[in-house]
Amino acid sequence: MELLNYTNSNSSESEASLLSSKDKKKKVNLKWRYLDVRVKLLIALCVLSILSNILFFLFGLNFKRSFNYTDDPQSITISNYSSYLAPISLLNSSFMFNSINSFLKQKDCDVFPVGVSYVPASIPKDTVVYHAGSGIPESYEWVAMDVEFSMNFAERSRSAFRGSAQVEHQRDLKLHPRDNKKYGPREDINFCEVSKDMEPFEMQRSKPGKEKVPTTLMSFRLKHDLDKLIYLDGASASKTSETGEMDTQALLYNQIKKTHPDFDDGSEKFMIERDYAEKICKWGEPLGIQGYVRLELGFEFVLCDFNEHLEMISNVSVASANKFLDLPEPIEISKDNGWPINCTDGFLIKEELTADQRKILELEDLRYNHLSSLDAMNGWEWLKAGNKHNKGEDKINLDYRYLVSAINKTELDVDNYKWKIVDDSEDSKDLQNEIFSDLISYYSNVQRFDPTKSTNWQLKTEGIMEKFTPYLKNIEQTLNDQEMLMIDKAFKINQLLHPLIKRYADQYPKKYDVDEIINTGVWEYTHPTHDLQTKADKLIFSSLATVTKEIFTQLITIHELSLTITNEYLKNGKLDDQNKYYMSFAKEQNSILNLINGLNWISFGYECSLKCGIDEICFTPSWGPSPMGWNSIKEKEREDQQNKEDRELAPGFFSDERSGLTKIKSEQVCLGLNYLLDRSMKRKF
Numbered sequence: 001m002e003l004l005n006y007t008n009s010n011s012s013e014s015e016a017s018l019l020s021s022k023d024k025k026k027k028v029n030l031k032w033r034y035l036d037v038r039v040k041l042l043i044a045l046c047v048l049s050i051l052s053n054i055l056f057f058l059f060g061l062n063f064k065r066s067f068n069y070t071d072d073p074q075s076i077t078i079s080n081y082s083s084y085l086a087p088i089s090l091l092n093s094s095f096m097f098n099s100i101n102s103f104l105k106q107k108d109c110d111v112f113p114v115g116v117s118y119v120p121a122s123i124p125k126d127t128v129v130y131h132a133g134s135g136i137p138e139s140y141e142w143v144a145m146d147v148e149f150s151m152n153f154a155e156r157s158r159s160a161f162r163g164s165a166q167v168e169h170q171r172d173l174k175l176h177p178r179d180n181k182k183y184g185p186r187e188d189i190n191f192c193e194v195s196k197d198m199e200p201f202e203m204q205r206s207k208p209g210k211e212k213v214p215t216t217l218m219s220f221r222l223k224h225d226l227d228k229l230i231y232l233d234g235a236s237a238s239k240t241s242e243t244g245e246m247d248t249q250a251l252l253y254n255q256i257k258k259t260h261p262d263f264d265d266g267s268e269k270f271m272i273e274r275d276y277a278e279k280i281c282k283w284g285e286p287l288g289i290q291g292y293v294r295l296e297l298g299f300e301f302v303l304c305d306f307n308e309h310l311e312m313i314s315n316v317s318v319a320s321a322n323k324f325l326d327l328p329e330p331i332e333i334s335k336d337n338g339w340p341i342n343c344t345d346g347f348l349i350k351e352e353l354t355a356d357q358r359k360i361l362e363l364e365d366l367r368y369n370h371l372s373s374l375d376a377m378n379g380w381e382w383l384k385a386g387n388k389h390n391k392g393e394d395k396i397n398l399d400y401r402y403l404v405s406a407i408n409k410t411e412l413d414v415d416n417y418k419w420k421i422v423d424d425s426e427d428s429k430d431l432q433n434e435i436f437s438d439l440i441s442y443y444s445n446v447q448r449f450d451p452t453k454s455t456n457w458q459l460k461t462e463g464i465m466e467k468f469t470p471y472l473k474n475i476e477q478t479l480n481d482q483e484m485l486m487i488d489k490a491f492k493i494n495q496l497l498h499p500l501i502k503r504y505a506d507q508y509p510k511k512y513d514v515d516e517i518i519n520t521g522v523w524e525y526t527h528p529t530h531d532l533q534t535k536a537d538k539l540i541f542s543s544l545a546t547v548t549k550e551i552f553t554q555l556i557t558i559h560e561l562s563l564t565i566t567n568e569y570l571k572n573g574k575l576d577d578q579n580k581y582y583m584s585f586a587k588e589q590n591s592i593l594n595l596i597n598g599l600n601w602i603s604f605g606y607e608c609s610l611k612c613g614i615d616e617i618c619f620t621p622s623w624g625p626s627p628m629g630w631n632s633i634k635e636k637e638r639e640d641q642q643n644k645e646d647r648e649l650a651p652g653f654f655s656d657e658r659s660g661l662t663k664i665k666s667e668q669v670c671l672g673l674n675y676l677l678d679r680s681m682k683r684k685f
């Protein structure tokens with residue numbers, strides 16, 4: 001409640017002062033006849049008028065400052081919208097189009113991993129969010145939108161090694177000790193010596209640290225709307241540094257360091273993203289910024305102040321799988337304990353096992369397999385939860401009016417994987433300054449973001465994709481068909497596009513006006529549902545209109561040509577002069593195939609051709625930490641990994657030799673629980 005009052009403090013304060021001045025007036029009214037009272041009244045009036053002047057002056061300044069952003073609504077109509085649009089190249093428009101369409105979608109943000117936009121976001125009151133850790137954080141911390149995500153941090157231990165896995169683990173500890181000095185060169189290792197330091201036989205590996213409060217899975221309710229968040233698009237929690245996924249955070253960090261030399265750096269942190277969080281929260285506090293939303297596997301946000309915004313509703317010490325099963329302590333399989341271990345290579349000497357030992361080993365293996373399968377379920381649940389967000393994260397809303405983006409501010413590569421807005425170049429410095437000052441002006445002028453006042457542009461991109469993907473894909477397939485004759489291609493295109501053109505062609509052919517069709521079509525698919533107010537509105541609307549206009553133009557052109565060819569053929573069952581059309585058809589074919597290539601819509605691929613089973617998901621791999629490991633765009637980083645498993649490409653990726661990057665395959669795979677179980681059995685750490 002206190003907090004609600006706090007956010008409304010401005011309005012309640014002015015209400016309070018209004019009341020008190022009314023009260024004063026009442027009292028004054030009774031005695032107005034006396035001169036001294038009249039003089040006092042006059043003075044009071046003067047003071048009031050001076051005060052109100054000052055107020056108006058201040059308010060006026062404020063008003064002027066925010067004028068550009070909120071108080072200049074532009075209503076536009078089908079007949080005058082084009083005068084509002086600003087020029088933007090097709091490629092830049094297409095970047096904007098795909099960015100907008102990808103916002104808050106797991107799959108899309110993985111397929112286009114580098115985001116260069118900051119979007120004001122809000123999450124409604126009473127939404128339940130999660131955090132795993134020891135106690136309620138005193139400072140900024142990470143909050144997950146999915147319980148399955150947090151669960152993986154709540155239960156970080158895995159079951160103790162048993163049976164054959166324990167023998168393997170002992171070998172591993174000696175071959176790859178954490179502390180490299182402990183063991184000498186390979187030949188010196190005595191595999192029979194049990195490394196007590198590593199506590200290989202304990203039931204549960206506990207996290208080191210002095211904290212007294214155990215790690216728990218905590219659920220919280222939002223005490224009020226979080227209405228001043230920043231959403232960072234792309235794979236913004238991938239924890240990379242060389243590639244561009246985290247550049248939107250790096251940009252803020254650089255600028256804050258530059259403009260606030262007084263902020264000290266705090267204690268050294270394990271990961272740079274903690275430094276980012278510390279600085280961004282400190283800088284954002286006077287601007288009312290509550291945190292920022294990122295994508296990992298599922299969405300999370302860095303919340304700058306837990307106590308202000310969250311109320312705990314549940315707190316669970318998550319028991320490890322092992323505690324649910326009524327199992328004895330693991331049996332120590334060591335030389336000391338009478339097991340035939342080969343001290344030279346650390347393997348069990350199978351032939352020397354006694355009948356009893358064989359039985360024990362078999363039982364321990366069975367126990368370990370079942371425990372591992374329970375452990376693997378955490379990862380499976382997390383994967384499924386992430387997969388659910390391929391369609392979006394509906395609990396988070398965006399206010400597009402105040403989007404700040406590098407798109408159309410700088411030259412970006414055709415290939416999203418190569419986007420990089422933060423580097424040492426002068427261009428990058430200018431860009432960083434420009435973006436930072438745009439953000440400051442929006443966040444300092446807008447009290448709270450309100451997605452309901454913004455056109456939901458993503459609904460527009462989705463509508464356009466749903467409508468035009470089948471046309472474009474069908475046309476592409478038709479045009480690329482080597483067996484098909486030109487006339488058959490013309491027939492097919494005429495057939496495909498007839499319904500689209502017919503819908504706009506009033507009294508064909510008498511009043512057939514291509515410009516009119518395009519104008520109507522573009523408006524129909526892109527029109528805003530709220531008055532346009534800001535630079536961002538203009539950028540987005542212009543981008544969507546530019547893309548849609550190009551699609552209409554190309555479709556109409558190829559349809560007109562196809563119709564001409566069709567009509568001539570249908571006159572007497574043949575074309576008199578094939579060659580007459582051959583060149584122009586080839587030209588149009590080329591042009592539309594280029595367009596399809598340039599649009600690069602996610603809807604052109606990234607599906608499973610086969611329907612997945614009940615215990616499977618159609619899997620798009622993600623970047624950064626996940627149950628499927630940690631994947632990097634840079635091929636080199638993968639190739640340099642220590643573990644063999646980490647050097648292998650995870651499912652869903654391919655190695656793009658031309659660019660030297662790891663990328664996501666367009667054909668996706670169904671991935672089942674069994675895959676994760678196998679993987680969990682194979683991994684030692």
Ligand SMILES: *[C@@H]1O[C@H](CO)[C@@H](O)[C@H](O)[C@H]1NC(C)=O
Pocket residue numbers: 074075076077080083084
């Ligand atoms: C477009 O027309 C509407 C309705 O007539 C008008 O209110 C608006 O100001 C016009 N907008 C522009 C940008 O000309």
Ligand SMILES: *[C@@H]1O[C@H](CO)[C@@H](O)[C@H](O)[C@H]1NC(C)=O
Pocket residue numbers: 135136213214216312315316317
């Ligand atoms: C959550 O539970 C843990 C373990 O029972 C306990 O130590 C901790 O104090 C609890 N935290 C809160 C905020 O209640």
Ligand SMILES: *[C@@H]1O[C@H](CO)[C@@H](O)[C@H](O)[C@H]1NC(C)=O
Pocket residue numbers: 342343344345349
């Ligand atoms: C022990 O391991 C070494 C090295 O692999 C091997 O040469 C030797 O034959 C093994 N001893 C037994 C008894 O299996």
Ligand SMILES: *[C@@H]1O[C@H](CO)[C@@H](O)[C@H](O)[C@H]1NC(C)=O
Pocket residue numbers: 089090091092407408409410411412
């Ligand atoms: C996109 O916009 C930027 C900034 O205006 C410009 O430098 C760049 O050339 C544009 N890209 C294309 C392909 O037009």
Ligand SMILES: *[C@@H]1O[C@H](CO)[C@@H](O)[C@H](O)[C@H]1NC(C)=O
Pocket residue numbers: 086087088408409538539540542543
């Ligand atoms: C895109 O960038 C160009 C060049 O900087 C600029 O002239 C144009 O107005 C921008 N378009 C939009 C829609 O912001």
